[in-house]
Amino acid sequence: MKLLLRLLATSVMIPLSSGAAPRQLTATEAAAAFGARERIETISLSPDGNRAALLGAAGGASSALTIVDLVAGTTSQPIARSSGNPESLSRCSWVTDARLLCNVFYMADIGMKISATRQIAINSDGSGMKMITVDTNARSQGLLQNGGNIIDLLPTGEPGKVLMSRTFVPEGETGSNIVSNREGLGVELVDITRNTRKIVESPRPDATEYISDGHGTIRIRGMRPKTNGGYDGARIDYSYRQVNSDKWLPFGKLMVGGGVSTGFDPYAVDAGLNVVYGFEREGGRGALFRVSLDGSMKRELVFARADVDIDGLVRIGRQRRVVGASYATDRRQTEFFDPELKKLGASLAKALPGKPLISFVDASTDESKLLMFAGSDVDPGRYYLLDKKTRQMAEVLPVRPELADVALATVTAVNFPAADGTIIPGYLTLPPGSDGKNLPAIVMPHGGPGARDEWGFDWLAQFYANRGFAVLQPNFRGSTGYGDAWFRENGFKSWQVAIGDVNDGGRWLIKQGIADPTKLGIVGWSYGGYAALQTAVLDPNLFKAIVAIAPVTDLETLRGESRDYSNFALVDAFIGNGPHVRQGSPALNAARIKAPVLLFHGTQDLNVGVAESRLMANRLRDAGKTVEYVEFKGLDHQLDDSAARAQMLEKSDAFLRKALGM
Numbered sequence: 302m303k304l305l306l307r308l309l310a311t312s313v314m315i316p317l318s319s320g321a322a323p324r325q326l327t328a329t330e331a332a333a334a335f336g337a338r339e340r341i342e343t344i345s346l347s348p349d350g351n352r353a354a355l356l357g358a359a360g361g362a363s364s365a366l367t368i369v370d371l372v373a374g375t376t377s378q379p380i381a382r383s384s385g386n387p388e389s390l391s392r393c394s395w396v397t398d399a400r401l402l403c404n405v406f407y408m409a410d411i412g413m414k415i416s417a418t419r420q421i422a423i424n425s426d427g428s429g430m431k432m433i434t435v436d437t438n439a440r441s442q443g444l445l446q447n448g449g450n451i452i453d454l455l456p457t458g459e460p461g462k463v464l465m466s467r468t469f470v471p472e473g474e475t476g477s478n479i480v481s482n483r484e485g486l487g488v489e490l491v492d493i494t495r496n497t498r499k500i501v502e503s504p505r506p507d508a509t510e511y512i513s514d515g516h517g518t519i520r521i522r523g524m525r526p527k528t529n530g531g532y533d534g535a536r537i538d539y540s541y542r543q544v545n546s547d548k549w550l551p552f553g554k555l556m557v558g559g560g561v562s563t564g565f566d567p568y569a570v571d572a573g574l575n576v577v578y579g580f581e582r583e584g585g586r587g588a589l590f591r592v593s594l595d596g597s598m599k600r601e602l603v604f605a606r607a608d609v610d611i612d613g614l615v616r617i618g619r620q621r622r623v624v625g626a627s628y629a630t631d632r633r634q635t636e637f638f639d640p641e642l643k644k645l646g647a648s649l650a651k652a653l654p655g656k657p658l659i660s661f662v663d664a665s666t667d668e669s670k671l672l673m674f675a676g677s678d679v680d681p682g683r684y685y686l687l688d689k690k691t692r693q694m695a696e697v698l699p700v701r702p703e704l705a706d707v708a709l710a711t712v713t714a715v716n717f718p719a720a721d722g723t724i725i726p727g728y729l730t731l732p733p734g735s736d737g738k739n740l741p742a743i744v745m746p747h748g749g750p751g752a753r754d755e756w757g758f759d760w761l762a763q764f765y766a767n768r769g770f771a772v773l774q775p776n777f778r779g780s781t782g783y784g785d786a787w788f789r790e791n792g793f794k795s796w797q798v799a800i801g802d803v804n805d806g807g808r809w810l811i812k813q814g815i816a817d818p819t820k821l822g823i824v825g826w827s828y829g830g831y832a833a834l835q836t837a838v839l840d841p842n843l844f845k846a847i848v849a850i851a852p853v854t855d856l857e858t859l860r861g862e863s864r865d866y867s868n869f870a871l872v873d874a875f876i877g878n879g880p881h882v883r884q885g886s887p888a889l890n891a892a893r894i895k896a897p898v899l900l901f902h903g904t905q906d907l908n909v910g911v912a913e914s915r916l917m918a919n920r921l922r923d924a925g926k927t928v929e930y931v932e933f934k935g936l937d938h939q940l941d942d943s944a945a946r947a948q949m950l951e952k953s954d955a956f957l958r959k960a961l962g963m
Contacts (some may be wrong), residue, residue: 323708335764336946350665362942380427419448453513461494514572515620532870558871631714678712710766717809727775742816748827750792777802796885822846834887846960854888891920897927903936
């Protein structure tokens with residue numbers, strides 16, 4: 302297939318290049334440009350493929366929902382907005398060609414910090430907004446946090462109807478009988494146009510998941526028994542239904558928490574094949590399997606690799622059919638099972654040279670129009686509409702227009718040896734135009750620890766490269782994606798190995814002549830912030846400056862933060878007990894840290910409590926160390942505010958330059 306590129310001449314188009322030389326940015330300009338939140342955070346395509354709903358940054362922490370008419374080439378004024386404090390629009394999906402269902406996320410403080418979601422329906426012109434979530438009332442016997450999620454958009458023969466999960470909260474009145482004793486997670490058929498609903502799956506207190514076949518039938522159910530203390534258990538019991546049967550049959554068990562999960566984890570049902578796709582460990586690595594739902598429980602390996610985990614399921618269309626699987630070696634790659642998409646993917650790679658990170662985001666009902674994303678290390682990405690009938694592809698909008706005409710840094714996959722000889726993979730980003738020698742440098746460990754870095758655009762690494770730093774992002778042992786042996790016991794229980802690998806990354810930069818040994822710093826976010834601080838506990842002389850954003854600083858404090866929440870037993874098992882808890886807590890070893898430290902944290906952080914940075918700052922001051930601490934009121938773990946991110950970037954750049962003598 303030959304693909305013709307043409308650009309939509311619409312008001313949403315922003316020129317990507319004027320043909321002029323790359324812009325040279327001041328520190329303030331660079332911080333604002335790289336710190337700006339994405340113009341498109343989520344995007345969805347209408348069932349007829351003629352319009353797109355764009356949800357993205359609208360200044361500061363606010364977000365806006367706009368509609369692009371892909372035929373007329375026009376864009377609407379925002380039809381909905383959120384302030385970001387305390388509510389945020391987080392996802393909008395087309396249910397019909399005229400009406401969308403949007404998820405609203407917000408945080409509240411009721412003596413303890415909680416997050417909650419609600420679902421609202423809205424017409425594409427901004428009218429007819431209605432709350433779809435059934436909220437609690439004065440009779441409710443508890444709080445409603447989960448406002449429901451779309452399980453199935455249903456075939457087009459039922460316009461306006463969706464299958465949605467619903468958390469039922471019991472109701473009663475003082476001095477009278479219980480009004481309703483329904484409790485737990487169930488499924489409803491909801492008409493978002495008429496705002497009517499009926500129960501499809503009765504709620505169960507221990508229900509945690511329902512999976513449909515994409516055609517209106519629930520085929521898989523997950524049940525998670527509670528511990529004796531009332532917390533979420535580490536076992537999920539799955540059941541399934543055969544075709545045209547209401548009877549639940551046992552399927553299998555999945556063990557989660559404390560590290561790598563074991564057992565089959567179901568993800569998607571294929572109604573035509575009558576199978577469920579899911580992930581399970583095979584030879585110590587994640588692999589994709591499918592299991593028959595005809596009663597035979599026949600298990601078939603679909604895709605696996607000997608070097609990395611298979612960790613992504615590629616789905617497309619209104620029925621979310623499975624078309625492939627994805628994995629990351631040095632780059633994210635997709636193995637298509639669908640012959641047409643496999644051929645199309647190869648054609649797109651030729652039509653979009655220099656943008657190898659291609660993914661299908663959404664599709665029209667008949668899949669004749671595909672919404673796709675393409676990007677690279679030096680391109681933050683842009684969305685395209687592909688019309689398979691006309692063989693034309695049109696760009697919709699770039700994700701980060703603020704970086705137009707800014708020279709971005711290439712990212713190279715590298716490997717370096719750890720002290721025990723193990724080869725550690727990672728990514729090296731060098732300043733544009735640099736010879737890569739004797740540079741100020743930053744090691745930037747990723748968050749998680751159950752995560753990994755991948756090749757592509759990273760706004761944090763790109764900012765520091767723009768400011769003249771070499772940046773190394775190591776996938777230390779404790780990272781995911783490389784199998785069970787690499788993950789070990791996780792980056793907290795096995796902190797000495799994980800942090801040792803991070804330090805060895807810094808030593809490698811020096812040995813290779815990339816880093817000036819007197820100008821080596823470390824920057825990290827979340828677990829990466831923990832790692833940045835803990836590296837100095839392990840080797841106080843290696844890094845000359847430390848920047849930690851929303852860091853874990855005391856493992857016992859981290860454990861305690863979850864005590865009043867349902868996931869406490871899982872967090873408790875993940876952290877574990879023993880000498881590593883104290884030895885692996887930088888706040889309890891602050892006296893060993895020599896380098897100056899800069900801390901950032903949001904007061905509404907539900908992942909890592911703000912008390913962790915406050916504790917770290919106090920312990921460093923008590924030990925007579927140099928520390929600066931910046932707190933962002935009302936922001937969460939991600940600091941989802943363009944102004945706050947710009948402030949963080951500019952201040953961290955100035956801090957590093959001063960500490961490193963630049």
